[in-house]
Amino acid sequence: MSESAYPPVSGHLDDVEAAQTEGRRKMEWALQHMPILQSLREEFEATKPLDGEIIGMAMHVEAKTANLVELLALGGAEVAITGCNPLSTHNDVSAALDTHENITSYAVRGVDDEEYYDAIDAVIDHEPTITVDDGCDMIFRIHEEYPELIDTIVGGCEETTTGVHRIRAMERDDALDYPVFAVNDTPMKTLFDNVHGTGESSLATIAMTTNLSYAGKNVVVAGYGYCGKGVAKKAAGQNANVIVTEVDPRKALEAHMEGYEVMPMEDAAAEADLILTTTGNRDVVVDEHFDQMKDGVLLANAGHFDIEIDLVALEEKAEEVYEARDGVDAYEMPDGRRLNVLAEGRLVNLASPIALGHPVEVMDQSFGVQAVAVRELATNGEAYEAGVHEVPDELDREIAEIKLDAEGVDHDSLTDDQREYMGSWDHGT
Template identity: 80%
Template sequence: MTAYPSITAQLDDPDAAREEGRRKMEWARQHMPILEALREEFEANQPFAGQRIAMAMHVEAKTANLVELLADGGAEVAITGCNPLSTHDDVSAALDAHDSIASYAVRGVDDDEYYEAIEAVIDVDPTVTVDDGMDLVAAVHEDYPELIDTILGGAEETTTGVHRLRAMDADGALEYPVFAVNDTPMKRLFDNVHGTGESSLASIAMTTNLSWAGKNVVVAGYGYCGKGVAKKASGQNANVVVTEVEPRRALEAHMEGYDVMPMGDAAEIGDVFVTTTGNRDVVVDEHFERMKDGVLLANAGHFDIEIDLDALDDKAVDRYEARDGVEAYEMADGRRLNVLAEGRLVNLAAPIALGHPVEVMDQSFGIQAVVVRELVENADDYGPGVHDVPDELDKEVAEIKLAAEGVDFDSLTDTQEEYMGSWQHGT
């Protein structure tokens, strides 16, 4: 295992960082009623006593409240980042000050340091893993398979991670149960649509100081994240173009009123390109050839491989920082193609990015919290593989949110329940 140091040992003034990080966490906590309701339950019942939870996530204020909630519920927690540029060092330091939390997340690490931090988290000998992108699960299986027998299960936060896990499961290589938190309605319908849509567009606008109105915004991918970006861009008076590889999603985007075309055609008219696919090589060399001077290239998918930065760098005759968080690649003909946040998640890796809105992440992290509780309480009910989140857990979190918002809603009568559950009632 590794001797990689926690965040506290890597900061010049950890006390000041902790104070600022705690201030950010407290602001977020005021607007996270789901986690507050669960905190009351977990502190009283200590459901995670004796558990060791390893986490690889975006370490910022909202995530920190989930981490602290698990620790206050009795767990020993070790956490690191799931993206080299999404960590807020002050928040990481505030977490590291908790008696039951070790944080190894540091912003701006290189590849070697990133994986050393993953190893440091695994050094806790986890009984539960919580992931965003599946790097932690992959590291356990590839490098520390001897730990698998003592792991009750895991939870995966994001679309890319679930895709990777399902591929791993299909190959028979996933050896403990993992809940696909991303795929449950309380996550997908709100986090992916409203969270990704709002935070990505806000980060791009703040990073560039440019307006959306009248611009041709090319959204690559029309899954839930792409729908959110398209919807929010259209709401700010942009002209939205969607590119897709799946015919039903392409048709859905068309029926929603968006222009749908191949990326090769969109490259000629786009002013802003936002990738949301979770795949690689979405914007590549042939597209760069066709783009206008001054275009913005941003990734809201996951890893920094959606835009082929190596090919772009090879084409460029000059490369310079045009603005904080914006790197200009100048072509031989004078065109400048501007990449935001080094091609990493623009809503988390841009210099002033804050991630999804607090209220949205309260819902997603509420699901994470109850899923971890489910693993601890009922691990024997789940075999190795990818599992859907039990619907009653998703509804539990929705009901907590509605109660916090003061929203009441109807319920089925006994007669309605009986009717809906019967095949004998006809027209």
């Protein structure tokens, strides 16, 4: 294993011991509410399915993620981790992780672009055999800068919508050279993490950051995928008037038939009290939209990268930019209007100063899927060729069963006759 010049998190902090104590406190609180990871900890500690593996991770390093990281280490792996967003790391949690003898954490909040990629390079210097990514930056970095490692990588997991878009694009261009599970696309991820997690955490973070209510306000949701649906549903539940913008005619029709106003962003921008982007694409809110906006509008992003709102164009238009409140930058226009950008246009539910990310119970499910997907790669990796793979359905169902058991919820099962009927084609009228 090669050595990296980039130091672990402890090399960046003044009071390391205090940070470690506070980070551990946060992790223990989260774990109390993560019955899936608790169950998997017992299994992984007993069977050591990851023995001998080196896992390289680029994730949002906060308490819930940390419990996934420790689970993988308890399963026998050596783990190196860094952040997948410059503003989403909790330094105390990163420091607590770094105390584990099988974990090295390079994640630090507030790094610049060069430091961000230096930390990713430091993780890659551990020569991982399995990668776990959120946004595909590590996967892409390995393919571009460290292709010599690919032959020893069993496979990887990609956590989020934007990252899955990237790995599918790599596959289409014959540029993805090892197998990667599209964890984001499993039912246990899309139906809960993307809908409830993004909806609840984004709106909660915006409310706490601004101290403003949604009731009676026009909330514009850009994009009506799983994340957008969750935001729209939760905002409507807080008595907001929800407006949806979409480029896909079927999704636009779906939003219309579910009772939301649907209009182009050019029109929606003039009505908005809050615009929240959830597309995973770039240039969703751009120059001409800024001209239509009301004084005091809030602009926030729930997509992975900070490219959904064109902040370069906004800054060029502004006469003055100043911090109006922690986590809120006001861009004052020549006519006196103030357009307020939250969390520097980054992932608002993780990058805002008070952000805590998705609810613990939601991430317990998503990280449970991540854990069993990593277990599958470690124990059966040779069965998967280079390219994008769906997480085997039985693994997704395994996580659902663990969660139901923990909640004390029982459910029906198919009878033999029902199973035979559903699997046959010769039963007619």
